[in-house]
Amino acid sequence: MKIERDGQTVFPVIVSNSSSLKSVNFFLLKEREMLYLIDAGMNDEACWNTLLHTLEVNNLSLSDLTGIILTHHHIDHVGLVDRIVSRHPIPVFVHKEAVPRLKREPAFLEKRADFFEKLYKEMGCGEAGEQQARFVREAIEKNKDNALQASLTPIEDDFLTSLSLRIIETPGHAPDQMALYDEKRGWLFGGDLLISHISSNALVEPDSSGNRMMTLVQHRNSMKKCLDLKMNIVFPGHGTLIENGESLIQNRLSRIDKKAGKFVSFIENGSATAAEIALRYYKNVYYDQFSLVMSEVIGHLDYLENRGHVAKIKVDGVWQYTIQP
Template identity: 25%
Template sequence: MKTNLDRGPWASSGVETIRPDVHRIPLPLPNDGLRAVNVYVLEDGDDLILIDGGWAISESLRALEVGLAALGHDLGEVSHILVTHVHRDHYTQAVELRRLVGSRVYLGAGERPGLDMLDEVRTDVPVTSLDTLRRAGADQLAERLLREMDWSGFEASVWEKPDHWLRPGVVQFERHALRVVPTPGHTRGHVVYLDEERGLLFSGDHVLPHITPSIGFELTTSGRPLADYLDSLHLITTFADAELLPAHGPAGGSAHARATELLEHHETRLEDTLNVLGRRASDAFTAARDLMWTRHEVPFAELNAFNQMLAVNETAAHLDVLAERGQLAVEIVAGVKRYARTDGIGVRDVR
């Protein structure tokens, strides 16, 4: 769950050179959780390539200008922006830079259904996440979010289509070759970029050094987000190990080691989720309220409404994996999914 405050010096440290032609610039975010998003600058002949674009706010654009100037460059040299996923702290400034200087924007093809949905229904509400809440037995929370949250950031005008939809393969530039690896889970179209020559993994939100990303916060159906995420973590370990260059948190360390830690974390979380069910059938909302959240073990009641939504939806994803593994029985009662253990500790009849 990507709600932990991660306030290390990485968020305000200015330009960090990872390799002679690879640099990290943290850009500010307008919220109290994650303070910054890392944008990576790859020098490529006369051009600059960005990995992720940041959030389209004036403070972020100014920070990017200052960072590029420190490297002897300016915005007009940004020719290509490879975005890891469609969330607004990664995508929206890429679109703004295209308007300002003509940069070409790249995005994983798996994000297309979400952007198409905005075109088709012209909604400013992330419908699927709220529908998941309702199926989880959290109708009141869904209605509260509709009333209280500012959904203006989901206006269709903010989310223009990219210039290139990316599929698995290698994107070749003058000095850099980046392997596009689809890693669904955090979003269905999330991709990471692997620089095999330099041994660098631009991991976006898929592998983060200090926190676990939220799962399945989508504008359209996300299918089996946690199962996909676990498969995607395993996938990372099938490539040669690389230095981790995440979107949030300090750069460095083994991508394999952190992916393994995240897999172990989710196995523990699956066990915790199974245990809170006890002997009664339960919905995801009830289970989420019985779990603790973030690495600081925060009770559910102390989370704000938005993070409660992430917590409930993440619990639902864990329960669905347990059901897929045969450890839970599932039935839909009055539109709500209810789960019960099948190991003799819980009840089999979930009605």
């Protein structure tokens, strides 16, 4: 499969799986003598073999690659980087916020562990929060060998002009997420900004200084920013290619408002903390997918607070939410 328009060609590398994501997608982008890989899948044989096969059937090889561009730092977008670069040394371009995460810098990871320990206490999560905070801290040592060995180059605003692309900062799902936009062709390489069959999670994370970001507010703003773009095709990190980007964004924005409204009703009926709201809405999923659930709830409470619909006050170290008159 390839998509061609006005001298530029995209070769999608799509690896199907049985998870809720349905597939892991990354893309070869060819323009003139340049061939860039946008994202790099998982570090497994399925992604590796599919990449090699896609190159081969299009009369290309690893040695034709000019560089790798990563939309964000998550493991399912960066997996093959070291494997590729060890065979064919090429530059790897990333958002500057991705560097401490991809390099697993100990000082940053310790700050991140402190962040989650404090966050879950403040949100009233009790033992479930303490358990997750321990998991985050233990992962520093457990996953130290997962740091990328390849040299990383923070991307500059003018770097992609030679590829008819421009960078659009789209934080929310990840602090470092960026989309790559080709205005002439209406192509958007969106990472996990938009996925056709599921809503992308706005994952609660600290910034490089250890401060909490309003990630759902960011994610919503990132989607709204893309409404101003001509989007003929969105190339997503998972699922099918998207040809109805504008309507999908409107649907996602509507779903955020609907869920936020549900949380308002919970607060009106006595659920005062983020953990209480999470348990009431998600029930046992709160325990099974704790970090995802808390990101959803905290994100929507931030959104409501940002819009002036709720306020919070700290009582015995825990944030209590109330409805604003």
